[in-house]
Amino acid sequence: MCRFLIYSGHSPILLSHLITSPTHSILTQSYDSRLRLDVTRPHNGDGFGVGYYTSAPGPSRRRSVSTPGSLIESEPVDLGPEPCIFTSTIPAWNCRNLERLASKTVSPLIFAHVRASTEGALADSNCHPFSRGALMWMHNGGIGGWKLGVKRRLVADIGDKWFEGVQGSTDSEWAFALFLDSLDRDCGLDADDPVRQRDGFGHTNLRKAMLKTIERINGYIRAIPAETREGVDVRSLLNFAITDGKSVVTTRYVSSKTDDAASLFFSSGTNWTEQPSATPNEKTKIGKGEYKMERRDKGADIVLVASEPLTFERDNWVTVPTNSVLTIHNQNVLIHPIIDEFYNMTSTAVRSAAFAADKGQTTGDGIAGKESSKTAIERNAAVDDLTSGLRKTAISVS
DSSP states (O other): OOEEEEEEEEEEEETHHHHTSSTTOHHHHTTOOTTBOOSSSOOOOSOEEEEEOOOOOOOEEEEOSSSTTOEEEEOOOOOOSSOEEEEESSOGGGOHHHHHHHTSOEEEEEEEEEOOOSSSOSSGGGSSOEEETTEEEEEEEEOTTGGGTHHHHHHHHSOHHHHHHOOSOOHHHHHHHHHHHHHHHHHOOOTTOHHHHHHOOOHHHHHHHHHHHHHHHHHHHHTSOHHHHTTOOOOOEEEEEEEOSSOEEEEEOBSOSSBOOOOOEEEEESEEEEOOOOOTTOSSOOOTTOEEEEOSSSSOSEEEEESSOSSSOGGGOEEOOSSEEEEEETTEEEEEEOBSTTOOSOTTOOOBSHHHHHTTBOOSOSOOSHHHHHHHHHHHHHHHHHHHHHGGGOOBOO
């Protein structure tokens, strides 16, 4: 299973502060993933991808040839609303160009993904994130019953132009095509609309299309004949992420009422900083690459979402509740439960981690020891209280 990372901030950040520099960066997770249990394939080495948005620079200034010493302004270069995406089939830990790119590139909104393939060959076209115009998409998990007829039903159900846009062979990219079709069919929004690409599609529309995507996938699975699905596990792990460059919508979802979903966390604050390294005379030593999310006031200038935390400071990270959708808009974090046949109305119900473990995932906080487990449990309870207060305004896909 894959790992992904999202950064959304008021100000651009150097990519290296997320991708290469932290001790448990997304690059480190490609070979040292603490929340993966797949001992047969313990690495996320089947390629990687980084997608980021560039803001148009201000007017550039150059010296006039005709009048030496004078400066004239030229028009800024319009880079368009589309994200810049760099993918490679080289393992992230072995790509020198990734380090070069990350050390010289800044962006206010970043998607990063390291791949452990479950569907699709090792190819650039199968590396996340995927994009269509200004929209960018990632997935961690797998669609249940994919080879039992779900793929056939999905492909037959989407519009021609979304079908033609698929370049790879992963269930993740086909799910993106389904999302684009849902955005068009259920929200009346064309992903290719140039105005929407520049102004955004609206976080409520992105969330609605995301939930409709999950609903349709569940419908394809239910349509599998009983004799075909007998004795076959058709549960899905659907940690999806979508952005239009303005807002971000991501899910933590499993198509089961008793199982837990693959891990997902978020962290918010005012500053993401590397901690100063200790001198030899200091008792408390902080190693190089130790980062911390600082919170200087009640607001949030930065939001991070990750399959696996980038730091081992548990107080920095909140576990996203199972079967919920997290929205980032104007640096505000909104969490809504996904109310369908797999939603458990009992907030204290304990879900099993066995299914996620069978797929090479864990559902805990990834830190060994009773204290960290207790912290994770307390944090989950706090977020459950938050989501219970949101149930009156929850988005329903039933």
